[in-house]
């Protein structure tokens with residue numbers, strides 16, 4: 001049984017990771033501002049890490065604005081890695097995104113890349129789990145790409161996956177030895193426009209999704225292969241058509 005501290009352990013992915021590690025018999029501690037642990041201010045961090053073997057970082061920035069998100073991931077990760085060195089943590093696992101290491105100018109990806117580099121340079125054995133887009137963010141992607149009744153999205157390919165499968169991959173990685181960078185992805189590939197179109201259609205959303213290859217994804221253009229995984233990525237099982245009926249949009 002390992003003591004594993006899950007930073008962001010109250011969030012979408014984090015709460016599922018804590019549940020999976022606990023079910024597997026580990027001591028999994030959810031660490032987040034809501035539980036008295038803040039990686040920006042340092043509050044509660046040293047105490048939480050006392051006796052920890054593994055740290056999983058699935059935290060997220062409260063703001064996605066370019067400078068704020070870069071500031072969040074560099075400050076949070078820097079404080080966390082310093083505290084891990086003090087505590088003698090033997091495996092750092094962080095969740096990041098497929099595509100951060102492909103040519104693109106997405107500000108959020110730049111912040112995740114900076115986080116990854118701090119982890120690689122830390123001297124602490126690490127695993128960086130690069131996941132594709134979560135099915136759960138389908139509605140959010142539609143909303144930020146909507147003008148009037150039209151959703152404009154590029155046809156660049158995505159291979160999205162369920163948050164449950166992301167959490168399973170993160171928990172599995174945390175239970176194993178450090179592996180460096182790995183990629184996980186869903187079982188099907190769509191254009192980004194088609195992914196969102198299928199979701200909105202299933203939900204009876206009246207908006208029209210139009211393919212527009214000049215439209216931005218989170219603030220920047222993407223090309224056909226920016227967001228798809230490398231050959232040899234771990235492929236999860238849940239398909240979009242099986243997930244949709246079980247996951248109505250949040251009220």
Ligand SMILES: NC(=O)c1ccc[n+]([C@@H]2O[C@H](COP(=O)([O-])OP(=O)(O)OC[C@H]3O[C@@H](n4cnc5c(N)ncnc54)[C@H](OP(=O)(O)O)[C@@H]3O)[C@@H](O)[C@H]2O)c1
Pocket residue numbers: 007008009010011012013014031032033034035037038039040041057058059060061062076095096097098112130131132133134137
């Ligand atoms: N969206 C995608 O498609 C995608 C794809 C691949 C990877 N990812 C990555 O997945 C990760 C998890 O995302 P998510 O959607 O599960 O996030 P989320 O639901 O927004 O949860 C974020 C968590 O971070 C915690 N947190 C915020 N500020 C903190 C701080 N200063 N100190 C400690 N914890 C803090 C939050 O705690 P409070 O609630 O107490 O504030 C919460 O537990 C992110 O790193 C993201 O980059 C996302």
